Amino acid sequence: MFLTVHGTAGAIIGLQTGNPLLAFLFGLISHYIFDMIPHGDEKMIADHQNVSPQEIKKIAQIGSIDGLTMLFLLGGLLYSGRLPLDLAVLFGVAGGILPDFLNAFYQLLKFKWLKFHYDFHLWLHGVLKKFAVSFKTGLAIQAAILAVLLWRVV
Numbered sequence: 001m002f003l004t005v006h007g008t009a010g011a012i013i014g015l016q017t018g019n020p021l022l023a024f025l026f027g028l029i030s031h032y033i034f035d036m037i038p039h040g041d042e043k044m045i046a047d048h049q050n051v052s053p054q055e056i057k058k059i060a061q062i063g064s065i066d067g068l069t070m071l072f073l074l075g076g077l078l079y080s081g082r083l084p085l086d087l088a089v090l091f092g093v094a095g096g097i098l099p100d101f102l103n104a105f106y107q108l109l110k111f112k113w114l115k116f117h118y119d120f121h122l123w124l125h126g127v128l129k130k131f132a133v134s135f136k137t138g139l140a141i142q143a144a145i146l147a148v149l150l151w152r153v154v
């Protein structure tokens with residue numbers, strides 16, 4: 001799922017908890033729960049244990065656009081006063097997006113200590129694979145989830 005969705009969920013969790021530690025923990029847990037929802041990016045990589053340079057380039061491009069979208073969205077919410085700039089919100093965002101950064105580190109640097117997390121994260125994506133959707137449908141699902149999340153602060 002996109003960082004924009006995970007980061008926004010983490011920010012709202014931070015807003016709701018008001019506690020940096022809880023925000024980070026529940027932001028992290030929310031990432032794994034959201035990733036179980038079929039969201040259309042399951043086939044972006046053919047073989048997750050052997051990611052090609054072209055696939056890494058494609059993921060880096062999409063991830064960069066996604067990361068900037070998240071920063072502009074959350075920055076806009078902070079600037080407009082709809083989200084407070086406090087530690088709970090920042091830690092919620094950090095927890096919400098951390099798993100995808102750990103995955104990126106694993107894919108790029110092959111740290112063995114991250115393999116368990118990488119495999120767990122991948123497994124979660126496949127929990128509901130019999131309900132797998134196309135990339136376009138996944139975008140619609142993610143947009144709907146984002147709209148529900150934003151409804152909490154807009």
Ligand SMILES: [Zn+2]
Nearest residue numbers: 001035099100
């Ligand atoms: Zn993820």
